[in-house]
Amino acid sequence: MKGLMFGVHLAVCGLAAVTATQALAQEKLIKGNVRVVIGSTSTGGDTYQNASIIAEELAKKLGVNVKVDAVGTSAAFRALARGANGNTLMFFHDQSYLGNLYGIRGYDDIFTEYKVGPMVSINPGDAFLTPKNSPYQTVEDIIDAVGQDKQVRVAIQPGGVSEIGYSALKNAVILTHPDKEGNLVAVNTGSQADKNQLLFDGQADLIHGSVQANEQYTRLPANDQKAMSFAWLMARQGTLAQANEEGFGETNREALLGFAEPNISVTLNGRDSFTFDKEFFFIYNKNIKPEIVGYIDQALAEIYAEGQVQQSFKQNFFIPNFMPAAESEQYLKEKAGQYKKIIQAIQ
Template sequence: MTVSKKTLATFGSAVALVSMTLGAGAAMAQEGELRGNIRVVIGSTSTGADTYQNSSIVTDALAEKLGLNMKVDAVGASSAFRTLDRDSRGNTLMIFHDYAYLGYLYGVEGFSDIFEKYTIGPTVSINPGNAYLVPKDSPYETLDDIIAAVGNGETVRVAIQPGGVSEIGFSALKNAIAIEHPGQEDNLVAVNTGSQSDKNQQLFDDQVDVINGSVQANEQYTRLPEDDQKAMRFVWLTASQDTIEQAPEEGLGQTTREQLLEYVEPNVNVTMGDDENFTFDKEFFFIYNKDMDPGIVAQIDEALAEIYEEGEIQETLRASFFTPNFRPSGEASEHLQEKMARYQEIIDNIK
């Protein structure tokens, strides 16, 4: 069989092209870059709540920056961790919030020490809306009234979802009562329940005196007249003053930023002792498989740094009542470990 010089030349070019492609692929693998389809699992099963909304904003921006197909998958905490455990290639990433380590501190089944088992990626935003509310006709006008009542022997029932973000404010409040009114802290009683709608219903039915909620979920009820069974008012936002000050001036719904600032320090104080007050910012961050290539960690850090430098994502986040909060992986891990140690003290104090 005779092969023409033209055919040989074409074949040679093809071989060279394949070699170049393989070489580029090898270089990409060595650099640890993301490639292919990327699944971003989140620790929530809801596609309407803050974790999904926040994760979608960040993931869409990252996908566009890197030219990749990235999809958010709301699988829930346990499933997300299991899925992440099985994939060290970088094709599965995770976004979650402080419940990732609080669940471990509270001994929730299925939670491990994320700082030992996983690599912590960058923080991306804060949901500043974590709140505590009472009925609009409650005798407790302020959080100080609640602390004083419990200190005087009154039982105050608080609806929370146990084990995480919903409970940490309750724990801090109970710790503050133990400091200011030793021996009376057990008069603050947790009523463990499920979703936000479950907590709301407890308040509507007069089964509790206070609920954990959020600005996003509960602001609508604060607009109702006092004689409405569903009318509520805020008594405490756990976020720091600095975080709320970064919220849009118009706030959310009919509640302005200035009104929201009435419910954070220094207007509301929950002592931790030694002149330190408790605050809690609900932060969202990436979590990676421990064996994922460090090059991918660096790539995501660099891409997000550019995205936040450009500034458009900040406006998108603020429009959804999130506070932009980018920290690269190393800084984020150190910061979150400090938070975990701080909240561990509170939880240990009230055991």
């Protein structure tokens, strides 16, 4: 998969930014208030956090009011379909196309029904966790247990980034322990709180979570009902390595790298390990004017060239990763194609 390119983009875009700031301020291709709808109803999750960081910078750069609105996926797509003037933008992550690949109702093909906009950041903390007193301390332990006819229950949210991790585990079982994949059982649920509760109640052996949402539970003593351990971080090693050295909470970057590839391996094809970077990007109305696309690209290029937004992302354990709209769309199409193969392999 294509590597991170934000450093190259900044170097190139920075040349144009020196002379473009004044022109941007004068153009005003977007006027009035801008509503950024996100594919989540949570104002405490990573989608809202990433959207808020970039919205604040866009507001200052474009000289407009920008409001982040946590309306959920279906409502966000409906809002986006109603306007092409740049005053309504959608901000979401890989679930926007994964939902369609999984056939989840309400998820259209973003590459045909909408216009994919620029990428801005990555959450390297996408994780799976077990109870701290579990006999399974890593997903490798779980794959082996499934191969020995032990049933393992995995709490996920259907159609999203949690299900692609579950699909990767099932694919690895098929490759290493043929005909045993039925022992890996999805427990479909909703919010992070719901997944956590299933683990607390002993109704799941493995849950999808994140460093940001679950690190606090990994600090609890093993005899605490809520105590968890990281079993796998899906991010590429090169992505996670860009996080601040202090990591998140009381878990430093070095410790977190121990839960990612190559230290934890979930085979993709018998040779390579599966990895997944949860990436955040804008989505536009299909009929948005090209000059508005370019206008926002230029604004973001200037923001990243100035360097402050990178610090804001990293302080919250996110990785800045700017790609302008055209490159972002091509990159995400290729990424979607790769994960489509995994989904098809387990069906």
